[in-house]
Amino acid sequence: MERFLHSLVAFFAANNIVPPEVQIGALDLEGTYLYELPAQPNNVYVFNLYEQALPRLGGQGFAVKYLQVIVRNESMVQAQRNMERIFNFVVSLSDPTKDFIQEIDGKFHIFEPCSGPVRLNRDEQKNFIWSLSFPVKTQI
């Protein structure tokens, strides 16, 4: 699970979708905020793998992993821009007119976004939070 998240975050960072400084943090820090920018504590990215399923028929060797990405920022505009960048990137990865099978860390991945980002309520520090959830078919 952790390797999948590491590879994915590195892939997003390599494509300038999340800042390159994004790195794994302490898992028990806040429960949810797995990835953060130490220099900018208000500028938080969370990658959370919340479910996975093995296909029942065919497609052996693949699993579907369900991922949630959360962005948090004290600026409303910045939070929205950060989420837009991630959402547009994920949508572009799933474009059937292009090469939609991504090779990440030596394994094939197919991104299948089926819903848009949702704005969550502001946290106690009045930061703005957006969430995006999408499945990724992954070679196992």
Added chain:
Amino acid sequence: MSSMKITIRASSIRHFENNLDKCTETVKSTGESVIQGFLEESFAMSQERTPVDTGALRDSGKLEVQVTDDAVFGAIGYGDKANVNILSGISTDLYAVDRHESLTIKNPQAYKWLERLMLNRVRDFEDALESAFQGLF
């Protein structure tokens, strides 16, 4: 040289069309009953998983099944203007999504309670469909 004569009676075609219509109706009514039963069961399970403070969010849950000419749609939803949290005075439609999407240390089981339940029930749904349609025709 050989030849073959085929006769098609108009009554046979009507008979075939009638059977096809019956078949479509059977598929639709069976599908509707499977979806209705499956969603009722899922709804009861989702009620047990809904985070409860005052109970307003749990009470805002609803189940809907719609049948159109060529499809059956079903949905379970939470959050409603009419269901207000008595402690905060905020209606559940303003925090249902937030509560569903947020992982908290206090109640991690509530994280995506509905989506995770339904994802884990995909096979149950396939089984229910399979057994309902088995031997139908």
